Amino acid sequence: MARIVMKFGGTSVANLDRIRHVASLVAAEAEAGNEVAVVVSAMSGETNRLVALVDGLDADRVKQGEALGGDIDDEYDSIVATGEQVTSGLLAIALRRRGLKARSWLGWQIPLRTDMAYSKARIAEIESSAIGPSMAEGNIAVVAGFQGISDDGRISTLGRGGSDTSAVAMAVALKADRCDIYTDVDGIYTTDPRIAKDARRLRRIAFEEMLELASLGAKVLQTRSVELAMNNNLPIRVLTSMAEVGDPNPGTLVCHEDETMEERVVSGVAYSRDEAQITLLRLKDAPGMVAKVCRAMSDANVIVDMIVQGISRSDSSANLTFTVGKRDLEKALAALNDAQAEIGFDGIKSDSDVTKVSVVGIGMRSHTGVAQTMFEALAERNINVKVIATSEIKISVLIDSEYTELAVRALHSAFELHTASAPKVSAP
Amino acid sequence: MARIVMKFGGTSVANLDRIRHVASLVAAEAEAGNEVAVVVSAMSGETNRLVALVDGLDADRVKQGEALGGDIDDEYDSIVATGEQVTSGLLAIALRRRGLKARSWLGWQIPLRTDMAYSKARIAEIESSAIGPSMAEGNIAVVAGFQGISDDGRISTLGRGGSDTSAVAMAVALKADRCDIYTDVDGIYTTDPRIAKDARRLRRIAFEEMLELASLGAKVLQTRSVELAMNNNLPIRVLTSMAEVGDPNPGTLVCHEDETMEERVVSGVAYSRDEAQITLLRLKDAPGMVAKVCRAMSDANVIVDMIVQGISRSDSSANLTFTVGKRDLEKALAALNDAQAEIGFDGIKSDSDVTKVSVVGIGMRSHTGVAQTMFEALAERNINVKVIATSEIKISVLIDSEYTELAVRALHSAFELHTASAPKVSAP
Known part of the structure; x- marks a missing residue:
């Protein structure tokens, strides 16, 4: 039995069909005897919808060239964090409907503590004293990604792409054996396959390489999540959420460099x-x-x-x-x-x-x-x-x-x- | 100076224009020197959208006549509570943009404690030890209606129409001088004006009458909110949110019966x-x-x-x-x-x-x-x-x-x- 963290991005939970499919992937891991925590993003498009509401409030003022008084980042976070809140509840329901024990965890419920840099907060500490025992009792933990709670008890968000960071940080805090990042591509490629048709999926890539690729515009993994995994020597597997349960889905393993890797000059x-x-x-x-x-x-x-x-x-x-x-x-x-x-x-x-x-x-x-x-x-x-x-x-x-x-x-x-x-x- | 609670329902915050208008109504009360707490519903249609997501998850199973296993009310509450979370943040932003001090308060942040009857929870206790001092410092408190926190630290909701109850309960807890319920009609009428064109707005109505009217199908105020106001002798004013600042907007006062009322046989x-x-x-x-x-x-x-x-x-x-x-x-x-x-x-x-x-x-x-x-x-x-x-x-x-x-x-x-x-x- 292993303890694993599975993370699903926005396109993986884009609609109710995809959420039910994610439930089947999670169920397979749980039914194989693993303790499972799932970290979810907002349904794709939802964060943009919420940001548009906030921006829309100011549209008139912006058009008229008026100054926008007041710092609003704390309220912004409280608003956009609802995207993940909805997804975590929906996935928990989908899992219960399959007969599994599951419950959602919001950032403040864990709690996942951050600093007070609203809209781009950094994780300070994750308590596992509630979620850990819950998982040990057989409950699948469905964690709303991207969000935490600040020192003054308000909702904070980790900035765009923060769900990857949530997932890796949860895996570290829960001493997970691995962290599987499910996305809409089936791994890390030698380059963008839309540009080079002969681009090849890598079976392994070193943290350092992934870090350069992530910060250089390859949008599969968020830079901070790779740093965090590297610093804690936590292997990340990048794989597609589109595969069916039981299909081969090797993905790409992001891990510390090993000897085979050194023979490769350019990845x-x-x-x-x-x-x-x-x-x-x-x-x-x-x-x-x-x-x-x-x-x-x-x-x-x-x-x-x-x-x-x-x-x-x-x-x-x-x-x-x-x-x-x-x-x-x-x-x-x-x-x-x-x-x-x-x-x-x-x-x-x-x-x-x-x-x-x-x-x-x-x-x-x-x-x-x-x-x-x-x-x-x-x-x-x-x-x-x-x-x-x-x-x-x-x-x-x-x-x-x-x-x-x-x-x-x-x-x-x-x-x-x-x-x-x-x-x-x-x-x- | 008075301490007042203002409550705005779904149609009053239906879109960004309406929310900015609500901000102007709130600003007028605050700038008149009052301490103000505002309770908001979800934007109209939003709760239905969220409920449809939950229902949609089960649509296939329902169609096939399968049993729906598992109690999901706690997750349902966590999902639908996001509607009010978004509105409270947006209104707080709109108020800050006007140069006012404001912050949103979610049920768990107050905390507004409820029992564990998810989706139809009853309020057990409201702590005012955080929100009260914040208001006394000049911050407008923008409270997400309809929601609380249960004994096991999860989000609970008060059931449909629960925002009225939130408002009255907040007014009681904050020892407010009055509770103004802003809605899409300008008061309580002798009957439905769509049926009787000569229906007349009442300037006053007794709690007991309002209670009978509310439970008999007049949908302006939620029954529980009227009971709560009656038991705590808190006058409620029902008035329209469509009026401009400064316009006459007398509405209907719901209060204990007084002598003038007794002369009226049927209200x-x-x-x-x-x-x-x-x-x-x-x-x-x-x-x-x-x-x-x-x-x-x-x-x-x-x-x-x-x-x-x-x-x-x-x-x-x-x-x-x-x-x-x-x-x-x-x-x-x-x-x-x-x-x-x-x-x-x-x-x-x-x-x-x-x-x-x-x-x-x-x-x-x-x-x-x-x-x-x-x-x-x-x-x-x-x-x-x-x-x-x-x-x-x-x-x-x-x-x-x-x-x-x-x-x-x-x-x-x-x-x-x-x-x-x-x-x-x-x-x-």
Whole structure:
């Protein structure tokens, strides 16, 4: 007998048929003798509906350019948390109708304690003193994902995608043997199969690789959930909720790297269209200038990602190029304009029609030649690289968006990711 | 400065425009220096949507005639309570956007404690140790109606219409000076204005009268809320949420009877189409027979309302006629068929095409002649009375449904309810 946590995302519980199907998958695990906790998201579309209600309240004021007074994040959380509350109740009912013992658990009932950063709260502590014994008595615990309770006794939410984090955190707190993340794809792929038809499902992937892929735009797992699993050495299985009970459904195991993995240099190619590029022209080339820019961005709550400084000119000025999230672009430009005098630069150029493409692999730690292969493949297709950023296990480039598919296919092919038997690339 | 509770039903918060309008009504009370708690229902249609989700889960099983295993009322409550959770958050946001201090309170946050009769819970206790000080600090308390927390820490709901009860109970717990129930009509009328065009809004009505009217089918206030207000001598004002701030909006005050009221004999005419009539033929006329019938109904969870026994026949048998709720008719007939041998009767007749029409007035305690006026008015229109029931302050008759409008108009006219200056009927 094992204790397992199963997590189902919005598309997996999109309607009553899907919820009944999820109940059959959960029932199979429970009837096999496992202690089961299930973490559920809101039915797909429901969170958007709730957010639209909140936004709609302000629509008139926004249209008239009025200031929106008052911090509302605590109330926002109380509203959007209802999506998961409904799903957890419905799944508990579906399980009882199958003759199983089940009950729903809301964030405040567990309690799953968070800090008070409403709408993007971080988990502080999960008490298992109530839910643990309930599970030990044979009750399936159906946990509303994405939500917790703050120090002042109000509902908090973990931010978009927080249900993955809920699931991993519950698995850690419950000392679960594993955490199965059910989603609408059947695992982690070497790249987006919609772009490269020969993309291949990975049977295993290391936490570190998954972390790079998750933060680089592969939307299967939320970054924080992978970090949490890695720090607690909890294997995550990513698998499809569309399979029938009993069908083979191996998915992808996300776990600590092992020896077979090391033989693989590159595991995947990721891309993100959510980037925008900003160039500050003729920035005065003095110590602390970049820090000033970063501080201006940080004060405006804008995260700076890739950053590159041009070669210094004779007049001791240089262009500085960096990327920010596309939806932060306007905010960033406004903040930079405000700070132009203090920072000291001549002008700003920006471009939101850019894509970040990355190759990721833990094998890059011990293998050279990845950069060479990557840039040769891009150069062969005449794809111009605007910015480069590297880490120990990834290389990212910023390119014009129109080359996105071409670049992804070129890199997928250059690293022979379509085959498990490629030289230097051994399937785990 | 007063402490007041304002309650807004589903149509009053039906959409974002209505919610912003409610915020303006609440703001006016707060800005006048009052401490304000607001109790809100779900947006109209929302509770039905949530109930449909729960019902939809079982639709296949019901269609196939399968038994529905497992009690689900606790999960049902957790699901439907989200309707009020959303509204309370939205109204709190709308108030903050107006520059006011406001926060939402869910049943478990107050806490409003109930028994464990999920889906029809009764309030056990309301703690005011958190919400009271918050209000005293100038925060408008926006309370999610209809919901509480049970002894085992789960969400409970008070049953349909429970938001009125929440409001009155909150007003009692907060020692409020008054409780204003905002709804989609502008007060309590002498009868249904859709039937009698000359129906008149009452400026005052006694708790006891309101109780009879509420339980007799006038759907403005929930019976339990009126009982609670009466027992705690808390005046309720019923008024429309459609009026603009500053417009005259006197509504109807529901309060203990006073001297002006006593001059009025009849206050209103109510009707209910939710009745069904059952007649047991040739019931053995022995002591305890009626009790046996009532026990059979009670065991089947069917409430018996009006009851009349026919004149005993020479063979010591008599027909027994009584009414039950229309939706309980099938259940009642099944239980009676099962108990036929034990109770002892020859056959059953039933009719669900009946209406109960009632005249209500506390003046009936000290005035005679009401019954005579009533039966003369009905006889003049050739309306056949099938069953009669009376209490100290009301007379109810059961008639064929097709005569409903005719009977209501006849009685409204016979008691001269259209005019405040009728003889023996003085407006308060």
